[in-house]
Amino acid sequence: MKKELLIFVLCSMLFTQLPGFANSGIDTYSTRQTVIIRGSEQHSAQRNLFPAQVFLMGHLLTAESLDFESDFKITITNMSTGEVVYEQTYNASTKYTTIDLGTEETGEYKIELSSANWQLYGDFSL
Incomplete structure (x- = not known):
């Protein structure tokens, strides 16, 4: 149970950061x-x-x-x-x-x- 919870937390953290990475490329290029x-x-x-x-x-x-x-x-x-x-x-x-x-x-x-x-x-x- 603890192992599954840890994997869920790590995946959640990763997915919340993905939109920020995508937008940083767009903002950099547009400047x-x-x-x-x-x-x-x-x-x-x-x-x-x-x-x-x-x-x-x-x-x-x-x-x-x-x-x-x-x-x-x-x-x-x-x-x-x-x-x-x-x-x-x-x-x-x-x-x-x-x-x-x-x-x-x-x-x-x-x-x-x-x-x-x-x-x-x-x-x-x-």
Whole structure:
């Protein structure tokens, strides 16, 4: 009897938590914002119109590279101070890059993505 009661209590606890787990995935996904990026006019002869995509979820910025032929650089600048808060070069095989901006202050930022073949930029808010 005690064994059956213990199993019942454990199952009840598990089932009461399941809706919370399901909603956490939905809430997290719905907070993802696409950062609108544009191409530089000086690189207008680019072969691929959108060689990268950028998403922001809270303080995490994710860049997805769609061009695997050249290395690329990501630069993030605080618009109010003009300070470069992040700059890193990645090799051509890097598909996803996640940058934690949790230590940066709230405000407007500019992201620049560039390679030998293309240059993109966009603005976002933290």
